[in-house]
Amino acid sequence: MGRAIAAAADEAGMSIAGGVDAGGDLAALAEAADLLIDFSVPGALEATLAAAVAAGTPVLIGTTGLETAHHAAIDRAAAAIPVLQTGNTSLGVTLLAALVRDAAARLGPDWDIEIVEMHHRHKVDAPSGTALLLGQAAAAGRNVELAAVADRGRDGITGARREGAIGFAALRGGSVAGDHQVIFAGEGERIELGHRAESRAIFARGAIKGALWLLGKPAARYTMNDVLGL
Numbered sequence: 001m002g003r004a005i006a007a008a009a010d011e012a013g014m015s016i017a018g019g020v021d022a023g024g025d026l027a028a029l030a031e032a033a034d035l036l037i038d039f040s041v042p043g044a045l046e047a048t049l050a051a052a053v054a055a056g057t058p059v060l061i062g063t064t065g066l067e068t069a070h071h072a073a074i075d076r077a078a079a080a081i082p083v084l085q086t087g088n089t090s091l092g093v094t095l096l097a098a099l100v101r102d103a104a105a106r107l108g109p110d111w112d113i114e115i116v117e118m119h120h121r122h123k124v125d126a127p128s129g130t131a132l133l134l135g136q137a138a139a140a141g142r143n144v145e146l147a148a149v150a151d152r153g154r155d156g157i158t159g160a161r162r163e164g165a166i167g168f169a170a171l172r173g174g175s176v177a178g179d180h181q182v183i184f185a186g187e188g189e190r191i192e193l194g195h196r197a198e199s200r201a202i203f204a205r206g207a208i209k210g211a212l213w214l215l216g217k218p219a220a221r222y223t224m225n226d227v228l229g230l
């Protein structure tokens with residue numbers, strides 16, 4: 001993603017102040033840059049947020065695999081600086097999440113919800129950040145908390161489907177940039193809403209769009225919905 005974002009920034013006429021891998025001088029970069037973009041690993045998040053807050057520099061976080069403690073750290077940082085966090089920066093998935101929320105609200109609890117995702121063989125987290133984002137959208141449409149209803153895989157589980165569950169299935173293989181499908185399964189019929197990323201350029205372009213939008217915003221936590229006005 002680092003290379004894809006550098007290409008998208010170039011396309012948009014933005015210049016890259018620098019980049020860091022593990023052990024890099026984040027503090028100096030946060031001072032030098034107008035904004036930080038983080039697509040790395042959850043273990044890097046704390047240092048990135050600390051450097052951004054110390055420098056008063058806005059930050060866009062695209063890293064996935066975040067746990068509750070990471071989200072709490074993002075909330076704390078967002079009290080001091082603008083922070084945009086999303087599991088998917090593409091415009092298509094942002095719109096898909098809005099459609100999923102609407103469909104879940106309209107269809108009601110009689111329709112079972114299953115979310116299927118497929119990614120390249122190198123991806124380390126599962127379910128994907130996007131699948132969780134779509135799950136959150138579905139849960140919001142039903143007025144429930146995702147944590148209370150998420151079923152993260154049927155491995156080792158026997159028996160009938162848990163009523164009200166939102167199920168996840170993750171596939172890994174080849175070079176798939178990112179496929180997501182939300183299945184609403186009713187009695188005798190199914191509705192499927194989905195998105196296929198044809199390349200990583202869509203995530204990078206969306207990240208640049210989000211970054212440009214974030215510049216100059218007041219301290220708060222934002223999502224791609226704010227960028228697109230959804």
Ligand SMILES: NC(=O)C1=CN([C@@H]2O[C@H](COP(=O)(O)OP(=O)(O)OC[C@H]3O[C@@H](n4cnc5c(N)ncnc54)[C@H](OP(=O)(O)O)[C@@H]3O)[C@@H](O)[C@H]2O)C=CC1
Binds near residue numbers: 023044
């Ligand atoms: N929100 C979105 O739209 C998208 C999110 N992603 C997410 O972005 C993340 C990165 O994806 P991807 O580029 O494919 O992953 P890669 O594994 O290819 O890249 C991760 C990068 O993070 C670097 N890194 C590792 N540890 C640290 C650290 N402590 N501090 C700073 N940098 C570190 C790695 O450096 P080194 O190689 O030296 O270890 C590497 O350059 C993933 O969480 C992925 O799910 C991906 C696409 C879209």
Ligand SMILES: O=C(O)C1=N[C@H](C(=O)O)C[C@H](O)C1
Binds near residue numbers: 064088119128203
């Ligand atoms: O790791 C990836 O490749 C991707 N990660 C994000 C996710 O976890 O959803 C976004 C996209 O699907 C590609």
